[in-house]
Amino acid sequence: MTETSTHVIVVGNEKGGSGKTTVAMHLIVALMRAGFKTGAMDLDIRQKSLSRYLENRAKWAIKNDLELDALPIPQLFPAPSSNEDSRERAYAQETAGFQQALQKYATCDFLVIDCPGAYTHLSKLAHAHADSIVTPMNDSFIDFDLLAKIDPETGEISGPSLYSEMVWEARQMRAKAGVMGGINWIVMRNRMGGANAHNKKRVGEKLENLSRRIGFKLTKGFGERVVYRELFTMGLTLLDLGAPGIPTRLSSMSHLTAKQEIRNVLSLLRLPEKKSKRARPEKEVA
Numbered sequence: 001m002t003e004t005s006t007h008v009i010v011v012g013n014e015k016g017g018s019g020k021t022t023v024a025m026h027l028i029v030a031l032m033r034a035g036f037k038t039g040a041m042d043l044d045i046r047q048k049s050l051s052r053y054l055e056n057r058a059k060w061a062i063k064n065d066l067e068l069d070a071l072p073i074p075q076l077f078p079a080p081s082s083n084e085d086s087r088e089r090a091y092a093q094e095t096a097g098f099q100q101a102l103q104k105y106a107t108c109d110f111l112v113i114d115c116p117g118a119y120t121h122l123s124k125l126a127h128a129h130a131d132s133i134v135t136p137m138n139d140s141f142i143d144f145d146l147l148a149k150i151d152p153e154t155g156e157i158s159g160p161s162l163y164s165e166m167v168w169e170a171r172q173m174r175a176k177a178g179v180m181g182g183i184n185w186i187v188m189r190n191r192m193g194g195a196n197a198h199n200k201k202r203v204g205e206k207l208e209n210l211s212r213r214i215g216f217k218l219t220k221g222f223g224e225r226v227v228y229r230e231l232f233t234m235g236l237t238l239l240d241l242g243a244p245g246i247p248t249r250l251s252s253m254s255h256l257t258a259k260q261e262i263r264n265v266l267s268l269l270r271l272p273e274k275k276s277k278r279a280r281p282e283k284e285v286a
């Protein structure tokens, strides 16, 4: 067994473009600005959006002559991946590589892992090592389908989806390995409001029901804001805006609202608790 006190937060779902990288980056900056030593892992091997976000941040800091204190940057190590042709060998190599990668973050208080918008073996490994899982979803039945299947005749929930089953397996593995505390799973309803209020109300009711059945905490996520795209190119987050040397770019009202949205998620993560050294699952995902 390996030992670590790093709290692992996995940002995932198997839906592209639901805001995972944006949420991951905001969590990283929130944690660093709260004084926690924070690491970042980008498991989206193809798009590498989190890595690019962080590169943009470093470039923006240099261009604007900002010190690390003014614009904190997390530790980022290359994600493990395998070029093996055989699936078994590739999986074994990724499993070993993932374990080694985790060790590099052993001195961090938190590690935030950004997952791709589709199933991969690395994403499954990350979920199996999560203390917390944050799942951003856009507020529609298309995204709801990632969490549970709905009977088209009755409109009732007919069973969990593949993604929920993966979280369930991760919880089982953790319990079997005797790791203290379950996985804290938070589902964020992003980009709420706007058109089709009736549909959103129905999504909300179904989500409340599902949260009790499969065990996640439901929270209002990030509102719809054009500024998120612009922030990516600068490598900034809403939490950086208005700090010394960094322009505000938002009205003070929407800035306050945006910060409150981030605080909602942070409060569910029970941040100030620093975990004591404890065991990780011995059995690895095959």
Ligand SMILES: Nc1ncnc2c1ncn2[C@@H]1O[C@H](COP(=O)(O)OP(=O)(O)OP(=O)(O)O)[C@@H](O)[C@H]1O
Residues within 6 Å of the ligand: 015, 016, 017, 018, 019, 020, 021, 022, 023, 044, 047, 049, 115, 116, 117, 190, 191, 222, 223, 224, 225, 226, 228, 229, 230, 232
């Ligand atoms: N709350 C929001 N309001 C407006 N735009 C947003 C919001 N959240 C994210 N976006 C924008 O939507 C796009 C997709 O977001 P993001 O890259 O965070 O999603 P993702 O889930 O990581 O995507 P992928 O599955 O491709 O990795 C980006 O251009 C981002 O700036």
Ligand SMILES: [Mg+2]
Residues within 6 Å of the ligand: 020, 021, 022, 044, 049, 050, 114, 115, 116, 117
């Ligand atoms: Mg992404």
